[in-house]
Amino acid sequence: MTHTLTETALRSVRLFTLAILALCAALFAPAAQAKEPVLDIQVITSDKGITAWLVEDHSIPVISFQFAFQGAGAALDPENKQGLAQMASNTMDEGAGDLKAQDFQRELRNLVISLGFTASRDHFAGSLKTLSKNKERAFELLKLAVNEPRFDKDPVERMSKANQSRIRSSLSDPDWIAARLMNDVAFAGHPYALNSGGTLSTLNAITPADLKAFHKARLGRNNVMVAVSGDITPEEVRIRLDELFGDLPEASLTPPADLTVQNSGKTFVYERDMPQTLIEIMQPGIDTHDPDYHAAQVMNFILGSSGFGSRLTTEIREKRGLTYGIYSTFYNLDHLFGFTVSTSTKNENVPEMLSLIQKEFQTMLSDNVSKKELEDAKSYLIGSLPLSLTSTDKIAGLLLSLQLNGRLANYLELRENAIESVSVKDVRRVAERILTPENFTTVLVGKPEGLDNATPIKKIPNAE
Amino acid sequence: MTRLQMLSFFCVLALGALTLSAAPLPAPAQAQSAAQTAEQSTQTPETGAEENSKESGEKVFNAQTTKLANGLQIVVVSNHRAPVVTHMVWYKVGAADEIPGKSGIAHFMEHLMFKGSEVIGGDDLKPGEFSEIIRALGGQDNAFTAQDYTAYFQSISKDHLERVMRMEAGRMRHMTLPPDEVLSERQVILEERRQRTDNDPRGRFAEQMEAAAFPNNPYGTPVIGWLHEMEQLTREDAATFHKRWYAPNNAILVVSGDVEAQDVFTLADKIYGSIPARDVPERHRPRSPVFNSLTSVTLEDPSIREPVVQTLYRAPSLRQDPETSYALEVLAEIMGGGPTSRLYRMLVIEKKIATGAGMTYKNPAWDDSEIWISATPTPGQTLGVLETAIKEELRKVVEHGITQIELDDAKTRMQDEAIYARDSLTGPAMVIGSYLASGASLDDVEHWPDRIRQVTIKQVREAAKRYLNPDEPGPHPPVTGYLLPKIDQMQEDGK
Numbered sequence: 001m002t003h004t005l006t007e008t009a010l011r012s013v014r015l016f017t018l019a020i021l022a023l024c025a026a027l028f029a030p031a032a033q034a035k036e037p038v039l040d041i042q043v044i045t046s047d048k049g050i051t052a053w054l055v056e057d058h059s060i061p062v063i064s065f066q067f068a069f070q071g072a073g074a075a076l077d078p079e080n081k082q083g084l085a086q087m088a089s090n091t092m093d094e095g096a097g098d099l100k101a102q103d104f105q106r107e108l109r110n111l112v113i114s115l116g117f118t119a120s121r122d123h124f125a126g127s128l129k130t131l132s133k134n135k136e137r138a139f140e141l142l143k144l145a146v147n148e149p150r151f152d153k154d155p156v157e158r159m160s161k162a163n164q165s166r167i168r169s170s171l172s173d174p175d176w177i178a179a180r181l182m183n184d185v186a187f188a189g190h191p192y193a194l195n196s197g198g199t200l201s202t203l204n205a206i207t208p209a210d211l212k213a214f215h216k217a218r219l220g221r222n223n224v225m226v227a228v229s230g231d232i233t234p235e236e237v238r239i240r241l242d243e244l245f246g247d248l249p250e251a252s253l254t255p256p257a258d259l260t261v262q263n264s265g266k267t268f269v270y271e272r273d274m275p276q277t278l279i280e281i282m283q284p285g286i287d288t289h290d291p292d293y294h295a296a297q298v299m300n301f302i303l304g305s306s307g308f309g310s311r312l313t314t315e316i317r318e319k320r321g322l323t324y325g326i327y328s329t330f331y332n333l334d335h336l337f338g339f340t341v342s343t344s345t346k347n348e349n350v351p352e353m354l355s356l357i358q359k360e361f362q363t364m365l366s367d368n369v370s371k372k373e374l375e376d377a378k379s380y381l382i383g384s385l386p387l388s389l390t391s392t393d394k395i396a397g398l399l400l401s402l403q404l405n406g407r408l409a410n411y412l413e414l415r416e417n418a419i420e421s422v423s424v425k426d427v428r429r430v431a432e433r434i435l436t437p438e439n440f441t442t443v444l445v446g447k448p449e450g451l452d453n454a455t456p457i458k459k460i461p462n463a464e
Numbered sequence: 465m466t467r468l469q470m471l472s473f474f475c476v477l478a479l480g481a482l483t484l485s486a487a488p489l490p491a492p493a494q495a496q497s498a499a500q501t502a503e504q505s506t507q508t509p510e511t512g513a514e515e516n517s518k519e520s521g522e523k524v525f526n527a528q529t530t531k532l533a534n535g536l537q538i539v540v541v542s543n544h545r546a547p548v549v550t551h552m553v554w555y556k557v558g559a560a561d562e563i564p565g566k567s568g569i570a571h572f573m574e575h576l577m578f579k580g581s582e583v584i585g586g587d588d589l590k591p592g593e594f595s596e597i598i599r600a601l602g603g604q605d606n607a608f609t610a611q612d613y614t615a616y617f618q619s620i621s622k623d624h625l626e627r628v629m630r631m632e633a634g635r636m637r638h639m640t641l642p643p644d645e646v647l648s649e650r651q652v653i654l655e656e657r658r659q660r661t662d663n664d665p666r667g668r669f670a671e672q673m674e675a676a677a678f679p680n681n682p683y684g685t686p687v688i689g690w691l692h693e694m695e696q697l698t699r700e701d702a703a704t705f706h707k708r709w710y711a712p713n714n715a716i717l718v719v720s721g722d723v724e725a726q727d728v729f730t731l732a733d734k735i736y737g738s739i740p741a742r743d744v745p746e747r748h749r750p751r752s753p754v755f756n757s758l759t760s761v762t763l764e765d766p767s768i769r770e771p772v773v774q775t776l777y778r779a780p781s782l783r784q785d786p787e788t789s790y791a792l793e794v795l796a797e798i799m800g801g802g803p804t805s806r807l808y809r810m811l812v813i814e815k816k817i818a819t820g821a822g823m824t825y826k827n828p829a830w831d832d833s834e835i836w837i838s839a840t841p842t843p844g845q846t847l848g849v850l851e852t853a854i855k856e857e858l859r860k861v862v863e864h865g866i867t868q869i870e871l872d873d874a875k876t877r878m879q880d881e882a883i884y885a886r887d888s889l890t891g892p893a894m895v896i897g898s899y900l901a902s903g904a905s906l907d908d909v910e911h912w913p914d915r916i917r918q919v920t921i922k923q924v925r926e927a928a929k930r931y932l933n934p935d936e937p938g939p940h941p942p943v944t945g946y947l948l949p950k951i952d953q954m955q956e957d958g959k
Binding site: 278308 | 547604619648659765803812813873876890
């Protein structure tokens with residue numbers, strides 16, 4: 001029953017995982033010199049061929065064990081069963097093996113084990129966090145949840161209702177509405193456009209049999225990636241891998257097609273009576289394995305990912321007081337590379353806000369960034385890395401995202417070199433390659449004034 | 465809404481704190497060293513030592529503390545996991561300390577602290593430069609304001625701790641505040657209010673419930689401020705507020721991370737020690753009158769699709785009544801802590817009348833604390849049905865208390881949660897700062913597991929009887945709120 005607000009993911013990603021996003025970058029940099037590794041990552045392969053990345057740390061008696069089934073996410077949900085992956089994530093920890101929902105949950109709670117699943121558009125992920133003293137039972141419970149989820153009728157219905165409740169609540173949340181609409185228009189015609197959290201009606205259609213079929217088809221020993229950190233040895237991880245995942249079948253999944261941002265140049269408005277308008281902008285981004293990817297990270301830092309000191313924040317918040325926050329972010333899925341700007345402003349200021357954003361994009365295209373901007377950005381992108389390594393969870397989370405992004409285990413060192421080598425010219429080139437201020441896909445939620453070319457949206461798609 | 469509902473001890477910021485910006489991050493560099501002659505006060509570290517023989521268990525964070533001659537309290541939590549530190553300054557002043565008519569000034573002040581200030585032993589910072597320097601050093605910074613405190617923090621490589629201290633101490637000593645910056649920043653906080661509250665019926669609903677629950681007490685005024693008063697805040701208001709409250713003897717410095725306590729004490733003495741102590745007023749918090757009628761708040765809004773019923777009870781805080789406060793923490797864990805708690809089990813799993821139900825006890829607080837109980841109905845159920853079911857559960861606990869097994873299980877969980885609290889850089893500083901700024905002691909934090917272990921069945925039942933009895937409300941009766949869809953009049957007429 002991890003009720004993730006799937007539709008707001010787009011905005012919250014921007015807010016809370018800047019550092020991680022910046023790391024999920026690719027690399028075509030000179031081979032790494034012998035440098036002290038940022039993290040001592042051990043790559044472990046089990047007897048049955050399952051791989052995990054481990055950072056061992058016995059200073060705190062905590063183990064964080066995270067994993068993802070690659071390509072098993074909501075993008076594979078049928079249109080009439082939107083929310084299937086989400087429902088599986090909500091119910092796999094609601095009873096497994098001989099343990100019914102409340103028994104399973106009570107054990108987790110009394111042993112203070114955090115065990116749960118989440119579904120994104122691309123992946124189906126799980127995580128376990130336990131104190132070392134409770135690890136035996138924790139891994140047993142995880143094994144049960146992964147291999148023998150019960151999907152009893154009662155918890156399935158309860159979670160279906162909880163999801164429907166979440167959707168009805170979200171229908172009054174402007175952030176959620178804006179994200180839902182952006183997904184719908186920017187990914188039009190693609191499974192990514194559907195509501196990964198389900199709709200009021202499709203959730204009703206999801207049965208225990210559907211969840212069993214989901215479990216059988218999507219969770220395989222061949223598509224699982226594992227990241228571990230904390231109070232555990234490599235020998236133990238090797239054994240746990242086969243215990244947990246060794247008996248799963250081989251999954252054979254057909255990925256969705258690649259996609260680029262749709263409806264470019266168009267503005268959509270969902271009118272709602274409120275004093276402020278939410279603004280979401282998307283345009284195409286850059287492949288995470290593109291040689292210019294790190295230059296793009298630097299460019300984005302200067303433009304708008306960094307909050308204070310970024311051009312968008314300086315011009316729009318600090319100088320003009322037009323908003324509480326404005327951020328730009330690379331929004332990457334397995335089959336889509338996007339670039340977004342999110343902000344909000346008083347209804348009457350919307351036209352000014354939109355033209356200021358365009359202007360900053362234009363300036364980035366047509367002028368070089370300053371040497372100081374470049375150096376500050378590089379300094380932050382490199383120097384802030386240790387801040388992502390301050391808890392067991394954060395380390396495991398980073399290891400998992402690196403694997404999902406197809407990185408090598410020495411990526412953090414490679415990344416540092418790649419960022420160091422970015423020049424003013426590189427930033428300019430990548431800006432010219434990516435930024436398209438004339439072709440934004442724009443979604444507005446509120447009562448914006450002074451717009452004449454916007455397409456009204458009357459009904460929130462794939463919600464009811 | 466994550467699955468493991470963290471206990472109140474670990475989510476001190478859950479309610480009511482506003483941050484400077486949604487995403488932290490900061491930038492430029494200009495070297496500044498300059499020998500600042502500080503009055504050297506010799507101080508010996510006190511370890512928050514606790515002689516009480518009942519306190520058997522180990523300390524949660526093993527923090528070291530001392531106090532400078534100018535009254536600045538310093539707390540250090542060593543954690544050598546990564547070569548980074550979190551440096552936080554907590555001021556014992558928040559929105560609840562504002563003068564009537566100036567609501568929002570504490571939070572506005574927090575924003576303005578980034579608009580230019582002195583540096584101890586360095587050049588003044590221009591507007592925005594504080595965060596820019598931090599960022600260029602690979603660090604992150606932010607700030608937040610709550611009813612009882614205002615805090616500023618940076619997380620950064622340990623090599624830059626001294627630099628960060630010089631900057632933070634500089635703005636404690638003096639902010640420069642160019643007049644034109646004040647006006648544009650006032651626009652920013654107005655936009656912040658629109659974004660957080662005015663755009664969202666749930667935000668307006670919570671604000672009105674607090675206002676109803678705290679008549680004549682500053683907790684009834686939102687931290688962000690009332691719109692009409694925020695619009696009138698001036699540079700002068702901010703300068704007065706800074707002068708009145710931002711003194712070393714009204715602040716707590718908390719440093720956590722890859723440092724040793726003695727080194728931090730020495731450095732802080734050199735830098736913060738140069739700022740003279742000032743007279744700071746007592747916290748004056750007008751009390752609510754005794755009322756005996758029940759209050760309810762109803763908000764109908766056309767955008768609401770999912771109704772909610774919430775009840776807000778006033779209850780003692782740790783500072784006011786430790787014994788009751790610990791009992792209420794245990795009670796909230798049993799009643800509302802996640803999917804096996806009493807309320808969830810009864811309303812969601814057994815009766816199937818709610819899709820969600822929970823209870824939280826807010827801690828710490830300088831004045832009265834709050835208990836929130838809320839539930840969301842399944843389709844077809846009325847809020848009245850939920851309210852009745854909640855009252856039934858409360859009556860059960862008032863009449864029969866809790867069982868020994870419930871108590872033991874809750875205690876075990878809460879003890880174990882404390883171990884997770886160490887697994888973080890900023891978390892320990894957050895917990896310690898919020899407790900100290902709300903009038904609790906470092907011992908209260910360090911020995912939290914022991915205090916919880918000492919809670920008895922009788923204490924829990926007494927606390928429930930006294931503060932959650934639906935049939936005998938105390939001097940501050942609870943406020944019940946109903947958030948409802950607004951039924952379109954035309955549509956209704958057409959029926």
